[in-house]
Amino acid sequence: MGFEKNILCIGAGFVGGPTAAMIAYKCPQYGVTVVDISKERIKQWNSETLPVYEPGLDEIVKATRGRNLFFKTDIAKGIRDNEIIYVCVNTPTKTFGAGAGLAADLQFWENTARDIREHARSSKIVIEKSTFPVKTALAMERILNSRASKIQFDVLSNPEFLAEGTAVRDMEYPDRVLIGSRDTEGGYRARDILVEIYANWVPRQKILTSNIWSSELSKLAANLFLAQRISTINAMSAICERTEADVSEVAKIVGMDGRIGARFLNASIGFGGSCFKKDILNLVYLCQHEGLPEVADYLQGVVRINEYQKERFVMNMLEAMFNTLAGKKVCLFGFAFKADTSDTRESPAIHVVRRLLEERAEVVVTDPRALDNAKIDLKGLAGRVSYVKDPCKAVKGCQAIAVVTEWDLYRGLDYKKIYGQMIKPAFIFDGRNILDHKRCFEIGFNVYPVGKPGLTHFK
Ligand code: UDX
Numbered sequence: 096m097g098f099e100k101n102i103l104c105i106g107a108g109f110v111g112g113p114t115a116a117m118i119a120y121k122c123p124q125y126g127v128t129v130v131d132i133s134k135e136r137i138k139q140w141n142s143e144t145l146p147v148y149e150p151g152l153d154e155i156v157k158a159t160r161g162r163n164l165f166f167k168t169d170i171a172k173g174i175r176d177n178e179i180i181y182v183c184v185n186t187p188t189k190t191f192g193a194g195a196g197l198a199a200d201l202q203f204w205e206n207t208a209r210d211i212r213e214h215a216r217s218s219k220i221v222i223e224k225s226t227f228p229v230k231t232a233l234a235m236e237r238i239l240n241s242r243a244s245k246i247q248f249d250v251l252s253n254p255e256f257l258a259e260g261t262a263v264r265d266m267e268y269p270d271r272v273l274i275g276s277r278d279t280e281g282g283y284r285a286r287d288i289l290v291e292i293y294a295n296w297v298p299r300q301k302i303l304t305s306n307i308w309s310s311e312l313s314k315l316a317a318n319l320f321l322a323q324r325i326s327t328i329n330a331m332s333a334i335c336e337r338t339e340a341d342v343s344e345v346a347k348i349v350g351m352d353g354r355i356g357a358r359f360l361n362a363s364i365g366f367g368g369s370c371f372k373k374d375i376l377n378l379v380y381l382c383q384h385e386g387l388p389e390v391a392d393y394l395q396g397v398v399r400i401n402e403y404q405k406e407r408f409v410m411n412m413l414e415a416m417f418n419t420l421a422g423k424k425v426c427l428f429g430f431a432f433k434a435d436t437s438d439t440r441e442s443p444a445i446h447v448v449r450r451l452l453e454e455r456a457e458v459v460v461t462d463p464r465a466l467d468n469a470k471i472d473l474k475g476l477a478g479r480v481s482y483v484k485d486p487c488k489a490v491k492g493c494q495a496i497a498v499v500t501e502w503d504l505y506r507g508l509d510y511k512k513i514y515g516q517m518i519k520p521a522f523i524f525d526g527r528n529i530l531d532h533k534r535c536f537e538i539g540f541n542v543y544p545v546g547k548p549g550l551t552h553f554k
Pocket of ligand 1: 259363365367429
């Protein structure tokens with residue numbers, strides 16, 4: 096014992112676990128404890144199979160667990176024993192009451208704030224790590240300071256910009272670390288303590304400080320900008336398909352403008368993941384609430400185009416396959432919302448399967464990591480869905496392949512052999528534009544990329 100600083104992470108999910116592990120890894124002089132209300136989750140973090148799959152995460156957890164990284168269930172003790180507290184609980188979109196479908200559900204966060212207030216015996220720095228709506232810090236301060244006592248709580252906003260699948264790298268070499276604080280003496284003091292923690296491995300010029308509201312808003316704004324790029328290129332893909340332009344060429348040309356930049360311009364079946372849609376809808380709700388309907392409408396368009404893109408993918412399949420999918424077997428290549436993760440939250444695959452079943456198709460799902468989650472997501476859907484890990488076996492008796500996730504492994508498969516196992520005419524709908532379309536066409540497939548002319552054998 097006797098660590099230089101004692102840091103607590105409340106919430107052992109996609110953000111809390113990796114964040115704590117990275118701090119413990121980079122700062123052996125600090126003790127880092129992660130707590131969660133779910134005993135099961137903590138048990139998993141203490142086991143050989145972590146609840147989160149992230150390249151490189153196993154190694155840093157193995158190197159630190161039991162040394163200066165601890166996973167525990169006693170939240171009250173965690174709060175008492177640590178002076179720096181990260182709040183990493185989830186904030187899903189509300190499904191009930193005012194703001195349902197738009198606003199964030201803050202009950203986990205508020206319970207956490209109350210827990211901190213109840214159990215704290217000394218002053219604490221409380222850090223918002225999860226993505227919260229703008230002004231959450233204010234509510235947090237009000238709850239924390241609603242008990243008459245001398246204990247001081249300083250709330251900081253320190254949003255996480257990591258992307259799944261690259262979480263460890265993103266945390267080790269971040270583009271920037273953002274710390275928002277109140278413009279008060281206490282706020283600055285707390286801010287400086289957090290700056291020192293990150294300065295253990297992040298170059299000082301990449302550690303930005305700002306006012307706390309800018310910090311909260313910037314996280315939402317960053318996700319809006321990223322998602323907006325995808326919706327814009329996806330809108331272009333629809334135009335490309337009508338005009339025989341090629342969206343990859345358009346993206347390359349547009350992206351070479353230094354003001355625009357080349358990243359996040361891949362047309363696709365649509366974006367998924369736990370952040371983009373949720374954060375944009377959060378902003379939409381804020382705008383509606385603040386009397387900014389024009390802005391709300393503009394931002395909502397980003398989500399609307401994404402829904403449209405997913406549906407367009409299914410309608411393209413239907414049209415290409417002679418306007419009926421009933422009784423036809425379709426193989427989904429990938430179910431995760433992107434490659435290198437088992438996460439399926441908001442994955443376009445969910446919409447595609449639901450719609451294919453409505454069209455009475457039979458669906459075979461294959462994915463190297465996400466089949467367990469797929470089974471949970473698709474539970475209770477009427478129709479026939481089967482799950483086969485090996486894509487080369489999954490295609491047997493299918494008439495179409497729909498590429499939903501850009502797993503590298505799909506690029507290198509033996510498509511000649513695959514073609515041989517499928518019912519003809521055989522179709523590929525490449526929702527990620529990752530396959531060699533010309534070669535697949537030459538093998539005999541009818542190929543439909545996103546935002547490019549189809550390659551078909553029909554006269
Ligand atoms: C995102 C942000 O990148 C991250 O900074 C934030 O903290 C959380 O949200 P994540 O959801 O993990 O991270 O995934 P990301 O890599 O951003 O991809 C989001 C979705 O967009 C995926 O479905 C991906 O396949 C899709 N995408 C991405 C495209 O369709 N085209 C692109 O060019 C890039």
